[in-house]
Amino acid sequence: MPPAADAVVTALGRMRGAGIVVVDTDRVCVWANDDAATILRVSRENIVGRPWTLPASPIGGPETTVVSNSLELAVLEQGIGESDELGTVILFRDITSERQRERRLAAFTTGIGLVPYSGSLTDTFSSIAHDVVRSSRISACQVVLLDPHDGSRWLAGHAGMPQIPEDYADRLAECQRRGAVLHASFAIKCQAPAIEHHQKHRLMRDPAWEPLWSFLASFDWDTFVTAPLIYQGTVLGALNGFYRQGAQPTFDDVAFFIALTDQVAVALHIAQVLAELHGETTKTERDRIASDLHDSVCQMLYSISLHLGAAELGVNRRDGRGLSKASADIAHSRALVDDALTEMRALIFESRASAVAEVGLIAALRRLADAIHIRSSATVRVFAPAEDIQMRTEVAEQVYRIAQEALNNAVKHARASEITIRLSIVSGVTGPELLVRIEDNGLGMPAESIDGFGLPIMSQRARQIGARLTIEPLATGGTVVRLSTKLDRHAA
Numbered sequence: 001m002p003p004a005a006d007a008v009v010t011a012l013g014r015m016r017g018a019g020i021v022v023v024d025t026d027r028v029c030v031w032a033n034d035d036a037a038t039i040l041r042v043s044r045e046n047i048v049g050r051p052w053t054l055p056a057s058p059i060g061g062p063e064t065t066v067v068s069n070s071l072e073l074a075v076l077e078q079g080i081g082e083s084d085e086l087g088t089v090i091l092f093r094d095i096t097s098e099r100q101r102e103r104r105l106a107a108f109t110t111g112i113g114l115v116p117y118s119g120s121l122t123d124t125f126s127s128i129a130h131d132v133v134r135s136s137r138i139s140a141c142q143v144v145l146l147d148p149h150d151g152s153r154w155l156a157g158h159a160g161m162p163q164i165p166e167d168y169a170d171r172l173a174e175c176q177r178r179g180a181v182l183h184a185s186f187a188i189k190c191q192a193p194a195i196e197h198h199q200k201h202r203l204m205r206d207p208a209w210e211p212l213w214s215f216l217a218s219f220d221w222d223t224f225v226t227a228p229l230i231y232q233g234t235v236l237g238a239l240n241g242f243y244r245q246g247a248q249p250t251f252d253d254v255a256f257f258i259a260l261t262d263q264v265a266v267a268l269h270i271a272q273v274l275a276e277l278h279g280e281t282t283k284t285e286r287d288r289i290a291s292d293l294h295d296s297v298c299q300m301l302y303s304i305s306l307h308l309g310a311a312e313l314g315v316n317r318r319d320g321r322g323l324s325k326a327s328a329d330i331a332h333s334r335a336l337v338d339d340a341l342t343e344m345r346a347l348i349f350e351s352r353a354s355a356v357a358e359v360g361l362i363a364a365l366r367r368l369a370d371a372i373h374i375r376s377s378a379t380v381r382v383f384a385p386a387e388d389i390q391m392r393t394e395v396a397e398q399v400y401r402i403a404q405e406a407l408n409n410a411v412k413h414a415r416a417s418e419i420t421i422r423l424s425i426v427s428g429v430t431g432p433e434l435l436v437r438i439e440d441n442g443l444g445m446p447a448e449s450i451d452g453f454g455l456p457i458m459s460q461r462a463r464q465i466g467a468r469l470t471i472e473p474l475a476t477g478g479t480v481v482r483l484s485t486k487l488d489r490h491a492a
Helices: 003-012 034-040 097-113 121-135 168-177 183-190 199-203 208-215 251-273 281-315 320-352 355-359 361-376 393-411 449-453 453-462
Strands: 019-023 029-032 064-068 073-079 088-094 139-146 153-159 194-196 224-233 234-244 381-385 418-427 432-440 469-471 477-484
Touching: 019 034, 019 153, 034 088, 097 208, 121 139, 121 153, 121 194, 121 251, 139 183, 139 251, 153 168, 153 183, 153 234, 168 208, 183 194, 194 477, 199 208, 199 224, 224 251, 234 251, 355 361, 355 393, 361 393, 361 418, 393 432, 393 453, 393 477, 453 469, 453 477
Parallel strands: 381 418
Antiparallel strands: 019 029, 019 088, 064 073, 073 088, 139 153, 139 234, 194 224, 224 234, 418 432, 432 477, 469 477
16 A cells, blocks of 8 residues: 555544545555444455445545445545545445434434323323334333422333333332332432343342232333433433343444433423413413423424434534534524523413513503514504503403413414404493404314314303403404403492
8 A cells, every 4th residue: 555545544543433445546445444344244355456336525525425235324535645646545434323313313302292291291201101112122111200309209101011000109119128229210319321131030030029020020021221311400200211032222222212311301391391380270271371382392492402412413423514514403403492482481471370460451461462473473463542441450360361362262273364452441331341352364263173262261251250252253254252341440
């Protein structure tokens, strides 16, 4: 091999795990290292002296990804000598596992982003566990949560295994009293993953685990892996995975399982936040807010996590193309963070029961209009008297909530782009009345879906304050909501 080629190969040889071949000007391979043979799954004798057929990138250009013999390779070539008269050194590495992890992680992130909050944390966490099983090579999964108050642990969700016994927690506690070692507890305490090969065989021979023998024997598994679930520095619990007998996990399998924990931790945190929504809103309204949070902010957070993961892979590649992709992913993540913060502020304002008491009905409705515009880009105009309307706070609060539900129906279900809110005071038979008229240019309300539009809760709120509520289609398209309620002459 020419001295110039020796120098290049020596420099590149410091890159462990990289395949290196030298081809002459006729593209015949004259030298190959051991890693090249390993990656291509052939002997060196089958490389040296043969034409090099894999494509490579232009000299000085970005690396080229090629697929050959079920391999996905990143290839970069470098000319030797002036005008490349001595040939070319080609550097390549096997990125098959890396690409597979990227695709599987992307699929998992997309799937978990669609997991609905069902109103039951157990059902929601079990849905997340199902997605973990579907996206990885494990046969069963458990989500174990840590109680932040007393440090106890409880099985929050599972997939791929038989029905959990009702006294599972008691049996597990008895195992602990007998001296059983819980690796999930180790993962939570040490904030580190753990893997135990042939764990089922050991546990079925350990008397400390006798209370759970029947359950452990009821499904097919052999190797056990656990990893902590950490969100913003706080340990939420652990994710347990079970691999089938004869399906021993590879390093890539375990690495992918551990990578999933970041996504699962975000999903668990958001599910807990949704479950804790409380205040003066009704269950129907909490479900609506929870759905909005899930459909918007949660999706943004999942996307941010995915883009940052892709950026990390790009940085680790340590080449121009990877760094450029990482920079783009980071920039996109920053934009998503800004959108998520804006969306969250709008939703928080909408959910505050004290908004009307703090600023008055008209000001609260104007802020609500701004929040709806931020979330949906719909134009919302408010026409109202210059001075705030004097009325009892509890009545104003119900009027505000009815208007809020009408606006959400208009943008979410009717897909309205323009909404008008008009407030006026008129003389009624028994005194002054407040009239509220909300019009939109949306698609209208399907009769068969009326319960899904929050109409029952709007009617309930109207009855609570003795108001009259009508909801009708407009001849020109869209919907009009009319609300009239008496004003208390003695309201402060």
